[in-house]
Amino acid sequence: NIERELLTYYQGLSSAIFINSRNKKIDTSGFTCKLTKATPVDPQKIYPEGLTEYAATVNWTEPFVTQKPQTLKLIIQTWTDKATGNGYLFVCVSPQDLKADIWQSMRNIRDTFYRNLQK
Template sequence: MRRLIMLLAILSATNMVLAADSELAKQITVPAGWRGEQISLPPSFAKEMQFKGIEEARFSPGMFQEKSNTFFSYFFVFKIDPGSELTPKNIERELLTYYQGLSRTIFNSRKKKIDTSGFTCKLTKAIPVDSQKIYPPGLKEYAATVEWTEPFVTQKPQTLNLIIQAWTDKTTRHGYLFVCVSPQDFKANIWQSMRNIRGTFFRNLQK
């Protein structure tokens, strides 16, 4: 819990979000024990990011418990101001900058040095499965891996698996990224939990 409080304090610093943006949070429903925060984009820990907008993040109960089967498992939604292209190249660039900045900021807060130049983010195209017809028009899906140094608990190199869904609202022209993250294999139960949350999110968008 202490690590979660520290994370939220760091993410929230200098990231005041207008109350009007609470609409995105209303679309996200999570099970008991999941916690989260809303911050502005670019965040204070990664000001080099080019995407502008807001982020809603939700952390699993075992997010900061190294021995948990949901360690560092969470998801986030970017709502991006109109004008940004959600190409694979741009998404890779923004997520790499995001994780480099996050790791560097946490290490710096602990008076430690970290070289983030070796971090990587690689996307591959995936085929979304939408048997219930709930995804927005034009949605594209990607699988990705992020190689970085986890700064909160282990301070060791870590491989994160990501499932990314990207689309642009045809009415408002806002871009969206729904990103599920975990070091667990894609067959692990946490992925089904996040898919269920994601499905509810898309249904809420249709209301």
Template structure:
């Protein structure tokens, strides 16, 4: 697994400063994630240092496409993340909208502040719409719920311009442990773009790996 070169993108230190606080036992989540060459990522605790107002508690595993911070790339700002949340977390549509909005507002504010710039996040929005999961391989966790979502915000890392992110969000709760999970694929690209199939393939492998480890 490859990780971000913080020398090339030092501003991410602010985002990832809490990573060392994650318990070693949570490394198990990362073992279920396999990505193609060039994808990089990190694990951070929830709530993250850049969005302390979030109510979700747990860990986040994120993986970023090779073109994540390249404006001209067809995978610009394409990435996915998995939240593993404390037992009892209520993964309702309203709660997810609130938490993701807080997440993106905090991220933008922190990055702009690190560059000594101001940003008004009051106009940011996050809207989820219930979707029908399509699972021909029968690999989705029991009770999985899917949403299509849009986040309107200001992209802080490269363009510092308004951006609309499309998200495919899947949530479920482990019936044995009560642990909540949220898997989100993210990109500003149209839903027919190739990057979405790439992320679906990664997500499918995650579900297969998770199932195998759960059965042991």
């Protein structure tokens, strides 16, 4: 379950940073993750066959700089390579609005990855 794993990851990350770098414990029980299925937009026709896309939000306490509550936005793509049977999970994450420049940069990186898979 991707939603549960994301929540566990961000709870563990925040806890570890607070304990190891800040010598503080943090209550992560209020952290949330919401995952919804999305429709991939693939104008270049480079996405692997069988790809599934999700949009998610994670509400957590950012442990690195602000140490304040933050909402992360995530675009997640999963697929299984039919030739090798290998499973893939590609995640783009930012607290910035989905229209911010960082999202185009991450899409460009992701597209380069997909094009390299086809070689």
